[in-house]
Amino acid sequence: MAKVANHNAEYDPVFGDYVALLKPRVMSLVVFTAFVGLMAAPVRLHPVEAFCAILFIAIGGGASGSLNMWWDADIDAIMRRTKSRPIPSGRTSPDAALGLGVALSGLSVLMLGLAANWHAAAWLAFTIFFYAVIYTIWLKRATPQNIVIGGAAGAFPPLIGWVAATGSVSIEAVLMFALIFMWTPPHFWALALFMRSDYDDADVPMLTVTHGRPATRRHILAYAVLQAALAIGLAFTSIGGLIYLTVALICNTIVLKDALRIWRRDEQASEADNFKVERSFFKFSLLYLFVHFLAILAEALLAPYGLGGWS
Amino acid sequence: MSFRVETDMHRRRRSQNLGVAICLVLFIGLVTVLSLVKITNTGPVEGYDHAPRSSVTKEASQ
Numbered sequence: 001m002a003k004v005a006n007h008n009a010e011y012d013p014v015f016g017d018y019v020a021l022l023k024p025r026v027m028s029l030v031v032f033t034a035f036v037g038l039m040a041a042p043v044r045l046h047p048v049e050a051f052c053a054i055l056f057i058a059i060g061g062g063a064s065g066s067l068n069m070w071w072d073a074d075i076d077a078i079m080r081r082t083k084s085r086p087i088p089s090g091r092t093s094p095d096a097a098l099g100l101g102v103a104l105s106g107l108s109v110l111m112l113g114l115a116a117n118w119h120a121a122a123w124l125a126f127t128i129f130f131y132a133v134i135y136t137i138w139l140k141r142a143t144p145q146n147i148v149i150g151g152a153a154g155a156f157p158p159l160i161g162w163v164a165a166t167g168s169v170s171i172e173a174v175l176m177f178a179l180i181f182m183w184t185p186p187h188f189w190a191l192a193l194f195m196r197s198d199y200d201d202a203d204v205p206m207l208t209v210t211h212g213r214p215a216t217r218r219h220i221l222a223y224a225v226l227q228a229a230l231a232i233g234l235a236f237t238s239i240g241g242l243i244y245l246t247v248a249l250i251c252n253t254i255v256l257k258d259a260l261r262i263w264r265r266d267e268q269a270s271e272a273d274n275f276k277v278e279r280s281f282f283k284f285s286l287l288y289l290f291v292h293f294l295a296i297l298a299e300a301l302l303a304p305y306g307l308g309g310w311s
Numbered sequence: 312m313s314f315r316v317e318t319d320m321h322r323r324r325r326s327q328n329l330g331v332a333i334c335l336v337l338f339i340g341l342v343t344v345l346s347l348v349k350i351t352n353t354g355p356v357e358g359y360d361h362a363p364r365s366s367v368t369k370e371a372s373q
Contacts, residue, residue, distance in 0.1 A: 012320055012323040012324055012327065013323065014323050014326040014327065014330075015330025015331070016326075016330075048345055048348045049349075052341065052345055055341075114345070115345055
């Protein structure tokens with residue numbers, strides 16, 4: 001980690017600066033997917049236990065975000081997208097981010113173990129370690145596959161939610177993990193195609209830089225195909241159903257169509273319309289994940305009324 | 312007239328202190344409610360009180 005010198009010791013952070021260290025936008029995705037994982041599980045937790053489980057999974061996610069900001073403060077200061085974060089903008093010190101991240105990691109794992117079970121707590125501890133150490137410290141700056149590895153960390157929350165309810169991992173939990181895992185790389189590679197200067201300036205080895213932009217386009221298509229297979233496969237498990245299958249078929253048709261267009265285009269065509277297709281792929285992929293998990297949630301909530309699932 | 316001059320530093324520290332205080336109160340409340348739920352959802356517990364327990368005596372097992 002490179003030292004960031006612009007922290008003003010006399011400038012006390014407000015409480016919101018500490019909240020910003022936890023990456024609240026990422027936390028909202030963690031809360032949503034963990035909630036769906038927990039609700040889709042065949043075992044129901046007491047509402048208070050379920051609330052605590054979701055809260056501490058989210059705090060664990062936030063803690064890993066704070067550790068990520070501590071380590072990446074030097075490159076965050078270079079990239080336009082991240083330069084207003086609390087550490088590069090001088091609102092908090094790197095030490096505060098480290099302290100907050102370590103303290104909340106311990107607290108969240110301990111409390112998830114007490115509120116739900118120790119199996120779920122172990123998965124949360126592994127997720128924090130995976131994101132903060134394996135991804136952020138070891139691999140992000142070393143390999144162009146950084147997005148693939150980082151995507152795995154973001155894919156764990158629904159699995160942890162499922163384990164918090166059932167106490168064990170099952171095929172449904174693994175498929176929910178795999179869906180987010182496959183979704184992440186094409187989402188960020190599409191972003192890298194039209195926001196290229198940010199990653200180049202920070203010397204982060206993005207696939208666009210190390211393997212070239214045509215290779216990135218091929219990767220987006222390959223991952224979109226795998227993602228479609230997984231998303232549709234999930235429909236035929238115990239958490240799928242007609243609603244989910246319909247959503248998966250519509251969304252994956254759109255994604256595959258856009259991925260094909262991205263693969264066929266060259267740089268000239270993309271620059272001519274200011275990366276219209278790449279931008280549209282990126283925007284739709286945000287909706288894609290939300291809608292898939294919403295459909296899983298709908299299946300779970302409608303099942304007691306005989307409307308969800310395949311039965 | 313107040314002798315203390317309110318500075319931006321005071322405002323920021325008050326925001327920090329208030330935020331931490333609210334988080335602590337909410338955390339204590341949450342642990343209390345969680346404990347109550349865990350205790351009430353647990354079945355009858357037979358403690359080790361140095362007295363013969365009916366469930367482990369020979370008569371009960373027969």
